[in-house]
Amino acid sequence: MNHTDTRTPDRARAAAPTPVVREHGGPDIWCEDLVRIYSTEGVEVQALQGLNLVVDPGDVVALVGASGSGKSTLLGILSGLDRPTGGRARVAGVDLLTMSRAQRVDYQRHVVGFVWQQTSRNLLPFLTAADNVALPMVISSRTDRAARVGELLDLLGVADCADRRPSQLSGGQQQRVAIATALANSPAVLLADEPTGELDDTASEQVLEAMRSAAAELGTTVLVVTHDPTVSDHVRRTVQIRDGRTSTEVLRQRVVGEDGVERVVAREYTVIDRAGRIQLPRQHVHELGLHDRVRLEKEADHVQVWADDQDHGLPTDDAAGTEEAR
């Protein structure tokens, strides 16, 4: 113990966060059957209803979905601000359900970075951009601060803003400084909740591109909640949440055609959980009149889904019917 430290051992311990236990290897975000139920005045809202999500290290993923579908609830849990009601969740090898309150501080300082929608919420107004970026490193006693501040501001394209306060920056510049601040302590995962929600199209484009390229350069995994339709140009993978569950995903791949021209091919997938459950797109359900139950037919390499148009009141000799085991 430091002899100049006059605090009692207990107080000294309380000041330093307890390090989180990290298992290395595996995905950077892993959620299984995640449930979050809010209870207010006797009314229960099931914000997450068994959500599954796996994000590999270095991936940049956009999370989209209608208002109230559970996006912010998920981000709240992944950032360590909230606890799930059930299920399991790991971020960068940290088990979020067994993490203690003291470990949460270490988790939020070193494992995850966070950017909020409101530009004013991300930065301290009385500090310059450079001092805002340096602050998390001061708190965690990092010594290479000046070099790191320069590197991050440069990476986010706001090196010329270093000596300005947030009020002297545009909304887009503020968000880029906010991303630099969130990346200061080299988190494994960057979480962003509508980071372009208050910006116009041009500034949104610049912020998303700066975030993507900085994450690629630093190897940071990114999960960004957005309503911004242009986000698809900046991410390889878009995950859609519907009613508290991941429902569909769009994966984009760059392919070179026979004409030698490179293009992006996007393909939409429906998410299947461990139990084999899938959620059919609402439009398919509506257009095909699917309800109550559907009939599945397995082909050699795919499964067909048919509306139930049988009369169940009578025995049937329909060839598609399956004879019950006796």
Ligand SMILES: Nc1ncnc2c1ncn2[C@@H]1O[C@H](COP(=O)(O)OP(=O)(O)OP(=O)(O)O)[C@@H](O)[C@H]1O
């Ligand atoms: N603290 C809370 N107490 C009670 N219900 C809540 C609370 N926070 C969220 N909810 C409810 O949980 C559901 C999911 O909310 P959430 O904020 O996660 O959705 P969202 O997809 O982020 O929506 P938006 O796009 O509008 O921000 C909604 O029905 C919401 O009303």
